[in-house]
Amino acid sequence: MTADLLFDPAHRELARTLHEPVADLPLVCPHTHVDPWLLADPEATLGTPAQLFVIPDHYVLRLLHSQGVALEHLGVPARDGIAVERDHRRIWQRFAERLDVLAATPTGLWLWRALRHVFGVERALSGATAQLVYDELEDKLARPEFAPRALLDRFGVEVLCTTDAVTDDLAAHRALHDQGWNGRVRPTLRADALLELDRTGWAADAQRLGELTGVEVTGHRTLIAALEARRDAFRALGAVAVDVSVTVPRSAPLTVAEAEVRVGRALRGQATHADAQAFAAHLLMELARMSREDGLVLQLHAGSLRNHHRAGLARFGPDIGADIPVATEWTRSLQPLLSEHGDDPALRLIAFTLDESTLSRELAPLAGYYPALRLGAPWWFLDSPGGIRRFLDAAAEVCGVANLAGFVDDTRAFASIPARHDVWRRVSADWLAGLVLTGRLDEPGAHRLARELAVDLARRAYRLDAG
Amino acid sequence: MTADLLFDPAHRELARTLHEPVADLPLVCPHTHVDPWLLADPEATLGTPAQLFVIPDHYVLRLLHSQGVALEHLGVPARDGIAVERDHRRIWQRFAERLDVLAATPTGLWLWRALRHVFGVERALSGATAQLVYDELEDKLARPEFAPRALLDRFGVEVLCTTDAVTDDLAAHRALHDQGWNGRVRPTLRADALLELDRTGWAADAQRLGELTGVEVTGHRTLIAALEARRDAFRALGAVAVDVSVTVPRSAPLTVAEAEVRVGRALRGQATHADAQAFAAHLLMELARMSREDGLVLQLHAGSLRNHHRAGLARFGPDIGADIPVATEWTRSLQPLLSEHGDDPALRLIAFTLDESTLSRELAPLAGYYPALRLGAPWWFLDSPGGIRRFLDAAAEVCGVANLAGFVDDTRAFASIPARHDVWRRVSADWLAGLVLTGRLDEPGAHRLARELAVDLARRAYRLDAG
């Protein structure tokens, strides 16, 4: 069955034929949330089974939580002093006892694949087998061949980009650089910290940016200069992209004078919500201009309302699985940006949506016109077999496969990387088989597109093919 | 063919295997619009064929109307004195002559199944056979084995909840109670009458609530007290749930003082539209608090703009098929409610949407995090084979099957109950077969989920398994 995983029974033979040549191609991972120290530190390990599969994985946490398992009982660190489970075997036991909620979810599929294919666990995980599986995983995780670097090789990762705050000191990436990794692991500048002028801590982050760059941030002009300097530092360590996450992807320029006033207020800790909204739309214009100039790919993740559960945020902080999508407007929101910069292929903007209704309605039509725009892979709640299938169905007819940005695994769960790519490649192969079997594509064309979807689109979209 | 109804040819054998063990499980009907007197009155009958299949069924009425058949010609009672068809044979004839509009609709499927499987009508219904079929139905409807109580047994209905206005005197349910039905037919408190402060009749309904409970409603505090007392009365007669239908599912608390002012204006017949909107959002918070306290499940049906056709409302009143969905925002709307109460499994909130784009984008992500929330079955325009299939595809990967609330048939058409459940069970079985055949689920898991989807999720969601 594993050989035909995710292939429609009616397509099976052809899907297998299309999948086979791409199954073992290198993994290109231009957007992940992997901690760079996992690779920069030669002594790093993946920790305990609970640390690897449960505690930091908000895909898993949210589903267990939805069924009434308290996050503190899963070892999630709390900020308010309540007791948090420290016994990783107990955490693992609780996890194994509630696996039923993972049935038919991609999280369940990745887990099963990682246990079986990465760790060679043959025993089915359940409440009854939990401790035996823990023993087996613990044993393997202690071995050198399960160290992050060894797995990176075994997975066939060609390149992996991490996500790093604009205020990060990049020590891990400097270490990687000094160790001669030669661009295999690259940083990505995450600009979010600068976006929300009215956020507590904005001024401190702006000051920190000044310290890192030697450009004291006293207003808008110096803020932009410092950001440009920071981009250069990221590029020097191999970065190919910038990333920004917004709830609403609005773009609209401010005049220099307006921008100075609003940034000035923010530096004094007095920015209003209106300041923040206006500046976010302005910064998006600026980020596009900068990308057009320095060639860093601009990734735009939009439509997630972060930290929906206020009590959860107060107790546990962000990234507990409570970021919830909202309807997202792209057409009008990006019109200023795309009218100004969208015709120039020097800009590469990759847009990621959580609102499937925008695929055929907004993003694929936009990507099918503007040379600067590529449509990003299905993201977060949509990186499932069904989500990928609907993405290909909705987008490809409208903008062509050539305007897709390929796959990104977007993972912080290191062991799930191969499974995520495999799901994408399998669903792609099955989708292409359907096109061939209904006469819309010939077989050589399908083989070409299978390879494009597996690696070449991502390499090209992120300019990783340039050298 | 009937044996394989709704099974994809490529899944057929496995779908049949998965469906067979659940095909005859009891029917759990936690949300219907069945008139409780049909069961409380031992002499009740289902009336004429026109009364059973046409006059009160807005699924049928709207489609006939869309093709130019006037509602008065279908016997729908008018408020404005125009002539209404009283000859039920003529109504039936008109219906039978326009069956073509039902082709490929779920309404057509339920009709066909009810005629064939409930009433044993072998003859295909058409204009030519209309009177013969009428004869046959009329004859059968007069027999004791086609009385509502007899059919309830034959259908295998384990429990059936009706929908009853908060101002209903519950006489039917008291009669059922006194006859020893022992919870097989239960009331559900529909809170809508209290929701729209600016509605003509609101004050009268509030006064009626006071009379029913002995708590005179003089303001917000007493309104809440009366509502709580009414909930107790419903619970005493077996209610497990409250239901509320809103166009926009907004939640936001008022201060006690604000609430008193607005309710005060409503009691004097002076409430504004702004009062109504603010109070509706507040009442939703209160309903959640009450459910958390007394354990009644809170059903929230949102997104229907009632009575779209103003002339139709004036002439015929509501429920003529002219309630039309609108885009629905759930994420921001429910944030106050879920941030306050969503972490507590003592609250059970079941959300029903008419906006399919919210399934993967909002409701499944929310249900996949909050323990209080379950995702309600596809509703009204979406309770079709295709609608159910898209629902399972969009939701289950995101929130897991465990966070679905199972099926509700939502019917006022008594004879269609078994067909509706059968459609759900068949589409579920077919969907599960697809998961097995693509390697995402093993066969024992699929059998387990088939049973969950058929009855156990609904029993659990509505707390019908507790006693």
Added chain:
Amino acid sequence: MTADLLFDPAHRELARTLHEPVADLPLVCPHTHVDPWLLADPEATLGTPAQLFVIPDHYVLRLLHSQGVALEHLGVPARDGIAVERDHRRIWQRFAERLDVLAATPTGLWLWRALRHVFGVERALSGATAQLVYDELEDKLARPEFAPRALLDRFGVEVLCTTDAVTDDLAAHRALHDQGWNGRVRPTLRADALLELDRTGWAADAQRLGELTGVEVTGHRTLIAALEARRDAFRALGAVAVDVSVTVPRSAPLTVAEAEVRVGRALRGQATHADAQAFAAHLLMELARMSREDGLVLQLHAGSLRNHHRAGLARFGPDIGADIPVATEWTRSLQPLLSEHGDDPALRLIAFTLDESTLSRELAPLAGYYPALRLGAPWWFLDSPGGIRRFLDAAAEVCGVANLAGFVDDTRAFASIPARHDVWRRVSADWLAGLVLTGRLDEPGAHRLARELAVDLARRAYRLDAG
């Protein structure tokens, strides 16, 4: 393979059986953008291969442009004096070299079908074969059997409606009339020029309308009178429909006094954006009233934000592929219009959407109630195999096939007409085969619906069956 094009392998045999009898039925084309002079002028030809397949086809232009091909290099006339490619062989070469972007798109499918089936080109088009294919096409395009009139016969076009501005002099259609075409080619009144009061040129168009009708436009009353006179002129030349395209389909009446004030301002070139919005909603009400009175079908195309790329508009004008959809609200927007006129089958309103989320949520529920409303075919970005399939899935269960308006090819690419109809008929046959194979429809019913979908629904929706 061509025989089974677009048939699901699991449906193939039955789909073929359903398609075969409708494959060669006449083509009914009630909405196109074909230039009427192509048919009115007996000497007209389809021009060069570049003129036929590339330069005026914004489906093709946008995809080539998205991959970085400048529109001026494709021969698109520029307004700003930049150099534009005039060598059609070079344009063709560029096109052929970038065909990869058309893989898996409907544009690619139509192109392949037109080359093979209309022009008999056996050679696969590519950069290498571009000039040979050009030779072959050039040779054939010069022959009488490839003149537009000859192709109209060969395609089996029963009736073809063009789209003509309300200010068009209809000279081509008068010529057709005088040549005795007898309604085979008909004009359609496009009312857009009157819609946006604040558009530069509005007053000139209103004046032109006055000249054409002999009703001097001095305000709202005379504007309406002139429009009514112009409708009569279109009807006299065979028009069966009016068409209007709006971004937002809002309907709301103005008082006569308000309307006079706003139109008065527009005639003086002083209309505001608020004037324009209010008048557009008012004009939609008026257009519905007029259609109810004179029987012209009212087509409403909504949800496209025209000319998204401002620089592209400035340089090349409209229709370069940069019209991008936006989320569209139908339920509330059309409530005034449908409450006033929707119950009267004398009105025929056909609504076209670019927002797939509105199909099951808004348009199919509306079309399933109001006798005046039919649901228009999937349009622009959605007229693909997948788009058609999703349209049928989402709409038919909700409003029945009987409330669909059938297919319109909506094309300005003359040679693609048969391919577009064939795609619709094939996907319809495949969809119907699925219904039969899952027991939802019997085979005679499927044959009936295949014919309805292929021609009869369109004939009936556009009242082309009446005379």
